[in-house]
Amino acid sequence: MRLPTFLMVRNIEPHHLQRYLLPQEEDAVIIRRHPAVLLRYVLEAIAGLILAGVLSGLVSQGTVLTVIWCLWLAFLGRLLFKVYEWSDEFFAVTGVRVMLVHGIVTRRVDMMPxxxxxxxxxxxxxxxxxxxxxxxxxESAGQEQALSKVTFVPEPEGVYLQISAVAFGSGDD
Structure with a gap:
């Protein structure tokens, strides 16, 4: 089964990553974080929907019903924002550095050579x-780096091997 394009975590073409790459950099690994990063927000929206449905059956006053459903819409809005934020976040490893590009309102590029x-x-x-x-x-020797841990990496063993091959050589030399 093939995932829809917006859910793909590999073989993606981030439209904004090129502006952060140096001319000599080739993108070796570009991935999107695993969709499981959204699990908490999906579960909160579902639980809020169930709670709003139960409370709607118990309450008959129109104003209270409006408040209940507006609160649920706030949960749904947060879920939609997190999905959009996730879809615009990329983890990239080039021959020169490791980068995590994230943020909607304020774009951040965390990087480690x-x-x-x-x-x-x-x-x-x-x-x-x-x-x-x-x-x-x-991990690096010396001071703390901006990018030291990347969570929700899909297929982490494969990504580990790809980063190792780029960072430490493939061993064929």
Whole structure:
């Protein structure tokens, strides 16, 4: 089964990533974070819908009903904003650096030079193993970097191998 384009986490073409790349950089790995990052907001919207439905059956006053459903619309609006925010966020690894481009209102580009990466770690919780995501921890010697941990990475072992091949060489040399 093929995912709809907006849900794809690999083989994506971020329209705004090119403005952050240097001329000599080739994009080796570009992924979108796993859709599981939205799970909390989906569950909150569903729970709010159920609660609003139950309260609507118990309350007959029009003003209270309006407030109940407006509160649920606020939950739904937050879910829609988070989906839009997720769809515009990218994790990229080039031959020079690792970047996380995120933010709607204020665009942030967190970056760590590949030359500073001394160690990579993959952490996966039980839920992460069931749903197919994990956390990639980038460690460096010296000071704390802006980008040291990327959560909700899809297929983290594969991403780990790709980052390792770019950062430390493929071992074929």
């Amino acid at each position: 590949l030359s500073k990466v001394t160690d990579l770690t993959v952490d996966r919780s039980i839920l992460g193993r069931m749903l197919g995501y994990g956390t990639v921890v980038l």
